[in-house]
Amino acid sequence: MKLALTVNGERHDVDVPPNTTLLSVLRDDLGLTGTRYGCGRGQCGACYVIADSRAVASCLLTADQAARMEVTTIEGLAEGNRLHPVQQAFVDEDAMQCGYCTSGMVISAAALLGRDPRPDEISIRDALAGNLCRCGVYGRAIRAVQRAAGTRELGGRGAEPPERS
Amino acid sequence: MWDRHDPERLEQRIRVEPDGSITALSGKIEFGQGIRTAFAQIVADELDIPIERVNVVLGDTDQVPFDFGTFGSHSIVQETPLLRKAAAFARHLLLDRASAKLGLPAEKLDTEAGAIVGGGKRVPYAELLDSEPLAGTIPDRVALMPADRRKYAGRPMPRLEARDIVTGRATFVADVRLPGMARGAMVRPPTRGAKLRSLDDSAARTMPGVIAVVRQGDVVGVVAERDEQARAAAGAVVAEWHVVPVEGPTAEVPMRSDADVDEKFRAASVRLAQTYVLPPIASAPIGPSAAVADIRAAGATMYVGTQRPFGVREQVAKTVGLPEKKVRVLPQITSGTYGRNSAADAAVEAAILSKGSGRPVLLQWTREEEFAWSPSRPEAVLEISAGLDAAGRIVAWRYDEHTNVHTAAGLDPQVLTVTSGRNAVPPYTGFPARVTLHIEPTRLRTANFRSLAAAENVFAIESFMDELASLSEQDPLAFRLRHIDDDRFRRVVERVAERSRWRERPGGRRGRGIACTVYHDTYVAQVAEVEVSLSGAVRLVNVWCVVDPGQTLNPEGVRNQIEGGIQQSASWTLREELLHRDGRVINTGWDTYPIATFRDAPESIDVLVAGDESAPPTGVGEPGAVPTAAAIANAVYAASGARLRSVPLTRERVRKAMAG
Numbered sequence: 001m002k003l004a005l006t007v008n009g010e011r012h013d014v015d016v017p018p019n020t021t022l023l024s025v026l027r028d029d030l031g032l033t034g035t036r037y038g039c040g041r042g043q044c045g046a047c048y049v050i051a052d053s054r055a056v057a058s059c060l061l062t063a064d065q066a067a068r069m070e071v072t073t074i075e076g077l078a079e080g081n082r083l084h085p086v087q088q089a090f091v092d093e094d095a096m097q098c099g100y101c102t103s104g105m106v107i108s109a110a111a112l113l114g115r116d117p118r119p120d121e122i123s124i125r126d127a128l129a130g131n132l133c134r135c136g137v138y139g140r141a142i143r144a145v146q147r148a149a150g151t152r153e154l155g156g157r158g159a160e161p162p163e164r165s
Numbered sequence: 166m167w168d169r170h171d172p173e174r175l176e177q178r179i180r181v182e183p184d185g186s187i188t189a190l191s192g193k194i195e196f197g198q199g200i201r202t203a204f205a206q207i208v209a210d211e212l213d214i215p216i217e218r219v220n221v222v223l224g225d226t227d228q229v230p231f232d233f234g235t236f237g238s239h240s241i242v243q244e245t246p247l248l249r250k251a252a253a254f255a256r257h258l259l260l261d262r263a264s265a266k267l268g269l270p271a272e273k274l275d276t277e278a279g280a281i282v283g284g285g286k287r288v289p290y291a292e293l294l295d296s297e298p299l300a301g302t303i304p305d306r307v308a309l310m311p312a313d314r315r316k317y318a319g320r321p322m323p324r325l326e327a328r329d330i331v332t333g334r335a336t337f338v339a340d341v342r343l344p345g346m347a348r349g350a351m352v353r354p355p356t357r358g359a360k361l362r363s364l365d366d367s368a369a370r371t372m373p374g375v376i377a378v379v380r381q382g383d384v385v386g387v388v389a390e391r392d393e394q395a396r397a398a399a400g401a402v403v404a405e406w407h408v409v410p411v412e413g414p415t416a417e418v419p420m421r422s423d424a425d426v427d428e429k430f431r432a433a434s435v436r437l438a439q440t441y442v443l444p445p446i447a448s449a450p451i452g453p454s455a456a457v458a459d460i461r462a463a464g465a466t467m468y469v470g471t472q473r474p475f476g477v478r479e480q481v482a483k484t485v486g487l488p489e490k491k492v493r494v495l496p497q498i499t500s501g502t503y504g505r506n507s508a509a510d511a512a513v514e515a516a517i518l519s520k521g522s523g524r525p526v527l528l529q530w531t532r533e534e535e536f537a538w539s540p541s542r543p544e545a546v547l548e549i550s551a552g553l554d555a556a557g558r559i560v561a562w563r564y565d566e567h568t569n570v571h572t573a574a575g576l577d578p579q580v581l582t583v584t585s586g587r588n589a590v591p592p593y594t595g596f597p598a599r600v601t602l603h604i605e606p607t608r609l610r611t612a613n614f615r616s617l618a619a620a621e622n623v624f625a626i627e628s629f630m631d632e633l634a635s636l637s638e639q640d641p642l643a644f645r646l647r648h649i650d651d652d653r654f655r656r657v658v659e660r661v662a663e664r665s666r667w668r669e670r671p672g673g674r675r676g677r678g679i680a681c682t683v684y685h686d687t688y689v690a691q692v693a694e695v696e697v698s699l700s701g702a703v704r705l706v707n708v709w710c711v712v713d714p715g716q717t718l719n720p721e722g723v724r725n726q727i728e729g730g731i732q733q734s735a736s737w738t739l740r741e742e743l744l745h746r747d748g749r750v751i752n753t754g755w756d757t758y759p760i761a762t763f764r765d766a767p768e769s770i771d772v773l774v775a776g777d778e779s780a781p782p783t784g785v786g787e788p789g790a791v792p793t794a795a796a797i798a799n800a801v802y803a804a805s806g807a808r809l810r811s812v813p814l815t816r817e818r819v820r821k822a823m824a825g
Binding site for chain 1: 196197198199323324326327328330331332333334335336337339340342373374391392393394449450451452453498499500501503529531532721722725726728729730731732733736754755756760761762763764765766767769770
């Protein structure tokens with residue numbers, strides 16, 4: 001079926017089989033591979049995008065449903081060379097290891113700050129609870145969101161010099 | 166087994182590019198453990214060049230020197246000295262060339278920001294190539310850059326890939342896109358090892374987008390234009406299978422057998438025997454396995470996530486019938502897999518599909534396939550008995566580890582000792598011990614997983630140390646220190662006690678537990694603080710960790726790795742158990758195999774990197790995960806009086822143990 005999607009502020013015309021997921025269209029038709037496949041059931045958060053201001057699992061939306069929404073993917077957060085504050089904070093806090101879940105986390109955090117610019121820690125944990133990370137960077141990611149929100153002054157990196165024995 | 170004996174060639178290690186940038190080559194692989202950054206730091210220092218101008222190529226089998234694989238947190242240990250020496254040698258060659266070119270003695274010349282300087286002149290490295298690349302055998306001894314001139318090693322550094330990761334530009338395996346690339350989906354048997362009896366693909370072949378149904382031996386898959394078309398067609402293939410039970414091997418390996426253990430045990434004033442049980446767990450990467458294969462008659466290119474690029478090359482070459490030198494393996498950034506990537510499953514399958522369809526093929530496993538078909542950490546049953554003398558010192562130690570085989574490396578007793586038997590021998594001294602490893606059969610597919618058997622053995626040993634301390638009314642910290650004679654080990658244990666204020670016990674329903682170990686010469690000690698509710702729910706509140714990985718290249722990278730190890734291990738300990746019957750995994754999704762989430766993360770994980778700078782660098786990817794289970798179980802005991810000898814520490818188990 002023929003569809004027109006608005007992704008990262010641009011209109012894209014695609015022709016895909018019925019019931020194709022938004023995730024599949026992003027990755028396979030639009031070449032936006034920063035949105036990752038993780039489970040196909042909305043249980044891991046790797047494929048989150050912002051659709052009409054909310055973080056949603058793109059594996060659960062059909063492209064047809066998404067055609068009625070404004071979709072922002074991880075590729076659409078930065079403005080030119082200037083990273084979105086959440087992206088910059090994830091770099092500054094070294095809040096990643098393998099990086100596979102990072103796109104989804106950054107999306108959830110950006111959507112959170114969009115509706116609540118100064119969330120408390122519990123709100124951050126709740127907003128990102130759908131984003132699984134196996135490498136275990138939860139603590140750093142929380143600090144990164146706090147940093148992006150301006151509720152945490154000190155950076156993780158270099159904040160504490162290594163002690164020598 | 167990981168030693169390299171042949172002298173190394175510079176051209177396989179360091180290349181000065183025509184634009185003056187440096188390419189450094191290594192067969193090791195980045196999985197998020199930060200080795201790309203660590204290698205760039207060393208090379209930038211030795212070649213006196215800004216780190217932005219160093220490009221690290223990892224695992225490209227057409228370019229890098231042969232490497233056995235990225236395992237056991239060895240990368241930093243093995244590669245650091247080699248790359249450092251290679252880069253230092255390259256710098257000397259550049260100085261020699263400049264000396265000849267400028268007619269000045271090399272001693273009058275120096276390097277600065279990617280150029281040779283001296284006699285009022287400045288020659289960028291690129292101008293010294295004259296279409297003659299640097300080459301030669303790297304000598305055994307090369308003068309290294311003095312420590313006070315190193316700008317990067319030892320300093321906190323952001324990961325080189327960080328910006329690509331946060332912008333989504335990083336290319337993971339499944340993000341590779343080739344012209345004409347099709348998508349694959351496999352037809353799975355009921356259990357592993359099943360033989361294909363018959364195949365009816367008539368319906369599948371006519372479905373939209375289908376390019377080919379491919380069969381090679383007992384491997385069957387579909388290639389189609391789109392992912393969902395390949396999956397739908399794979400579902401329409403009718404296959405009949407003959408189920409053949411597959412079982413892992415058995416073995417018995419005496420690992421230590423001191424004289425008089427039984428006599429000393431019988432003569433002890435106090436004796437204790439306990440058994441600890443850990444279930445199989447899944448490596449459960451967030452990104453399921455994937456591979457892209459482009460197999461042509463003239464040669465093959467593989468885009469994979471692997472710990473063993475040369476192993477994949479060998480397997481793929483054999484599978485598609487090409488000589489190894491015609492197969493190029495290009496490792497891509499991959500989801501962390503914590504050991505699972507030593508199996509080349511998806512790569513071999515993608516190669517079969519590409520060869521059978523004549524198209525480049527991307528094969529992306531589903532979440533269910535990842536749980537069902539990838540190898541798991543074996544289960545373990547650990548039996549320990551020990552005796553104490555009247556003064557509360559250990560006088561005899563007997564340990565039987567029952568587990569399944571961890572690697573495909575075979576049943577050589579020496580290999581088993583360092584794989585399935587890893588850390589079965591306690592790090593404590595002053596008593597005779599008998600330690601025996603029993604490899605028992607399993608229908609489950611088992612394999613390497615972060616730290617191999619060390620996490621299981623250390624859970625048992627460190628829980629038991631607590632039980633011995635409690636039995637003889639000694640402080641768990643003091644009891645451990647009485648049996649440690651290695652200064653570095655003692656230091657991390659003492660410092661984690663200081664750091665966590667061990668002596669100030671938290672009140673209420675909170676408790677603290679300590680655990681420590683030595684893993685491949687990395688010393689690590691942890692204190693966990695938990696809160697146990699009346700219903701038995703365990704909340705991990707804080708963790709303190711002190712680690713000594715010897716000389717430290719990137720302290721921030723070390724902290725990140727250790728924190729991650731602790732967080733992952735807390736998830737194993739509190740939540741995870743893989744269920745299986747007749748070799749089939751039962752829980753194949755995140756709903757039935759839950760892992761820790763943002764809500765479960767402790768309030769703080771305090772990591773102090775206290776490396777002994779006089780000792781060689783050791784790995785940190787695995788050791789952080791090793792003592793955590795025991796630290797948590799010991800904390801649960803301190804908080805509630807419930808001693809848990811089986812993980813995961815579920816609410817039901819804790820409640821039952823509290824009821825006594």
